[in-house]
Amino acid sequence: MVPSSSDLKEGNKLCPESTVIILGGGPAGLSAAHECLHYKVRPIVFEMGSMVGGISRTEAYKEYLFDIGGHRFFTQMANIDHLWREMMGDDFLTVSRQSRIYYRGKFYDYPLKMTNAFLNLGPIESVRILLSYIQAQISPQFPEDNFEQWVANRFGWRLYQTFFKTYTEKVWGMPCQQIQADWAAQRIKGLSLKSAVINAMFGSSKVKSLIDSFNYPTRGPGMMWDRFKDHIEKNGGEVNLNCRATGISHENGRITSVTYDRGEAGLETLPVAQIISSIPISRLVKILDPPPPKPVSDAADDLSYRSFLIVVLIINKKGLFSDQWIYIHSPHVQVGRIQNFENWSKAMVPEGPTSSIGMEYFCTIGDSTWQMTDDTLIERAAAELAELGLAQMTDIIDGTVIRQPLAYPVYDQNYSDNLAVIRTFLETFSNLQTVGRNGMHRYNNMDHSMQTGILAAKNVCGDQYNLWQINEDESYLEEEQTPLVNSTLVEKILRKSFARIDELAFATASGTLAGLIIFLATIWLIVKGGANVGQHLRLIGQYFIGYKVTVAGAFIAFAYAFFSAFLFGWAIAYLRNLFLVLYLYRIKKKSEMRSLRDLMDHL
Amino acid sequence: MENDELNSLNEEKLFSGLLLLNAKVLGLVLGLVCGVGLFIATNWLVIKGGAHVGQNLKLLGQYFVGYRVSFVGSLIGFVYGFAVGNICGGFLGWLYNKIALLRE
Numbered sequence A: 001m002v003p004s005s006s007d008l009k010e011g012n013k014l015c016p017e018s019t020v021i022i023l024g025g026g027p028a029g030l031s032a033a034h035e036c037l038h039y040k041v042r043p044i045v046f047e048m049g050s051m052v053g054g055i056s057r058t059e060a061y062k063e064y065l066f067d068i069g070g071h072r073f074f075t076q077m078a079n080i081d082h083l084w085r086e087m088m089g090d091d092f093l094t095v096s097r098q099s100r101i102y103y104r105g106k107f108y109d110y111p112l113k114m115t116n117a118f119l120n121l122g123p124i125e126s127v128r129i130l131l132s133y134i135q136a137q138i139s140p141q142f143p144e145d146n147f148e149q150w151v152a153n154r155f156g157w158r159l160y161q162t163f164f165k166t167y168t169e170k171v172w173g174m175p176c177q178q179i180q181a182d183w184a185a186q187r188i189k190g191l192s193l194k195s196a197v198i199n200a201m202f203g204s205s206k207v208k209s210l211i212d213s214f215n216y217p218t219r220g221p222g223m224m225w226d227r228f229k230d231h232i233e234k235n236g237g238e239v240n241l242n243c244r245a246t247g248i249s250h251e252n253g254r255i256t257s258v259t260y261d262r263g264e265a266g267l268e269t270l271p272v273a274q275i276i277s278s279i280p281i282s283r284l285v286k287i288l289d290p291p292p293p294k295p296v297s298d299a300a301d302d303l304s305y306r307s308f309l310i311v312v313l314i315i316n317k318k319g320l321f322s323d324q325w326i327y328i329h330s331p332h333v334q335v336g337r338i339q340n341f342e343n344w345s346k347a348m349v350p351e352g353p354t355s356s357i358g359m360e361y362f363c364t365i366g367d368s369t370w371q372m373t374d375d376t377l378i379e380r381a382a383a384e385l386a387e388l389g390l391a392q393m394t395d396i397i398d399g400t401v402i403r404q405p406l407a408y409p410v411y412d413q414n415y416s417d418n419l420a421v422i423r424t425f426l427e428t429f430s431n432l433q434t435v436g437r438n439g440m441h442r443y444n445n446m447d448h449s450m451q452t453g454i455l456a457a458k459n460v461c462g463d464q465y466n467l468w469q470i471n472e473d474e475s476y477l478e479e480e481q482t483p484l485v486n487s488t489l490v491e492k493i494l495r496k497s498f499a500r501i502d503e504l505a506f507a508t509a510s511g512t513l514a515g516l517i518i519f520l521a522t523i524w525l526i527v528k529g530g531a532n533v534g535q536h537l538r539l540i541g542q543y544f545i546g547y548k549v550t551v552a553g554a555f556i557a558f559a560y561a562f563f564s565a566f567l568f569g570w571a572i573a574y575l576r577n578l579f580l581v582l583y584l585y586r587i588k589k590k591s592e593m594r595s596l597r598d599l600m601d602h603l
Numbered sequence B: 001m002e003n004d005e006l007n008s009l010n011e012e013k014l015f016s017g018l019l020l021l022n023a024k025v026l027g028l029v030l031g032l033v034c035g036v037g038l039f040i041a042t043n044w045l046v047i048k049g050g051a052h053v054g055q056n057l058k059l060l061g062q063y064f065v066g067y068r069v070s071f072v073g074s075l076i077g078f079v080y081g082f083a084v085g086n087i088c089g090g091f092l093g094w095l096y097n098k099i100a101l102l103r104e
């Protein structure tokens, strides 16, 4: 059951539990704790890091603040949006998005703009791209089982190679042919026919996309989570930093206690009434005591993640470029994306002539990039920044490196089976819920991560929300849509609007009606009688050869009228169905082209 | 390709529904079209005037007893037109639904 926004009003139930243990102080864990306070339940959060926010924290180096990946705040969920604004007050900036793609020495506006792309590509390449798009429409390649095929079938091979191949491969660290097509289909849900039709019918004109603008706390995303922490602590909750959960004991289908490592203060154990975990689900399984059955443990080992590191370079110059970030679509350099933090918020950099640039590298724990020393990484990043022409080597004065393990849950061939095994096992514990991004091994953004936390807290107090449905049903367009009454009603309306007319039934009914009309008209005149029976009606005989205003003629007329109206009715029904399909095809194509604009944001 | 299957299932579910006609509404619409149509057609000829006003249209009087090409006739025609259109629309909708459901 996914809640409507009216379900999400402050709770007023009396909760039987008095404390809830929450593992992880990221958006999901803190939102769960915040929600607990509404029910007068005391949340106790254990966070292994030295600050809250998880992947969405703000890091600092000297006076420079930076964000792990650039976190845009945008949501379709009114309750989350409200919560963000309530927490941030005036410290919530609205930022106009500016981003570009770097490809073959040129910068392309991203989201792609027709004229800019045309000017950069030149007429010959533009025509080639167009031709390859047309070719893909006429003869798409099947089976469409990998990402490469999936994108090429929709946008053409050349466009895929020009704008999507290299960046995607950098993010995921594997060739696009090895990325599952269903990952793309799921991640880019806006491309489903259903979303396309909903957009077409319920006002895509009102759609304001994450593409254009977003919110951002003045001092980075961590500012939001610091406010959550303060609020929780002020209202009687606990947020314990530097506390890593190391053991979770269970007995008879219930979690009984949690052991956590306080660093120098050593290990401590706390009894558990209810527990909400936002730590990576694979880690959670590993710290269970007694350990889970082997298939569950194997499934946890088989879940994989993509990690991420950011090399922050301090530059002796301001205003290097006006974008918040640039996608680097060039195989010659390793960097995947470049952030310019002063363009997210002026407060991210100190006053004065310097600025900070975040060079983002996607990697896997243990690979050569991950293992490089900080100095080597800084050197490489500086050289790449200079090679791209975005700064002079001599202007780069300092740098630091932040590693973010387990940044992206990987949707590989086995993940869904593995997750099912783990989920089934964890669901046997009556007082444990898993929430968040890695907590559910789901590609959740902050809003969906928070929502799972909030609903888990409600469940503790007696509700029965299915957390796994969050981010499953809704479109992942990252677009704000006019609130629809509810999705079942919308589906009902759509089903009615796009239902197919049964051609044969319509033809038969039309034929029968026309036949009966002319049959009765003939009989009526015969019954009325008179001098010159049916002197005008008989003119129909010009078309219906053999027709006369007689009883036999009435039957002949029935047959003729039935046949002609049958054909007519069939043609009407057929054309109506045909145009409906063409209409659907058109809106689907339109929506695909629209999604091309922000495809990279979904990768 | 489990997800694709799911997706197309959803789409199938959404778009392969069978259209059923609302016989009452169809009757009302067709009734109004026929009634108003006959009302306008009659008055048009009345306003145009001439030697033999509505010599062909008045043949409808064979079926619509009491109908003639005059203003009062146009009102009578409206009632007849509405009644016949309503019956025809209702019948078309009813029969279509019966056949379509039978075939499904």
Ligand SMILES: Cc1cc2nc3c(=O)[nH]c(=O)nc-3n(C[C@H](O)[C@H](O)[C@H](O)COP(=O)(O)OP(=O)(O)OC[C@H]3O[C@@H](n4cnc5c(N)ncnc54)[C@H](O)[C@@H]3O)c2cc1C
Pocket (backbone or CB within 6 Å): A023, A024, A025, A026, A027, A028, A029, A046, A047, A048, A049, A052, A053, A054, A055, A056, A068, A069, A070, A071, A072, A073, A074, A243, A244, A245, A246, A278, A279, A280, A283, A308, A407, A408, A435, A436, A437, A438, A439, A444, A445, A446, A447, A449
């Ligand atoms: C590069 C990148 C860019 C992103 N951009 C956006 C964006 O623009 N907009 C957006 O909405 N979302 C974005 N996201 C997603 C966003 O970061 C996540 O959705 C969000 O941080 C998930 O919150 P969470 O609480 O589920 O998990 P996390 O943020 O991962 O928090 C989990 C917490 O658990 C702690 N933990 C782990 N193990 C233990 C343990 N054993 N004991 C105690 N604590 C533990 C961790 O330290 C961490 O603080 C981005 C993510 C990445 C990687």
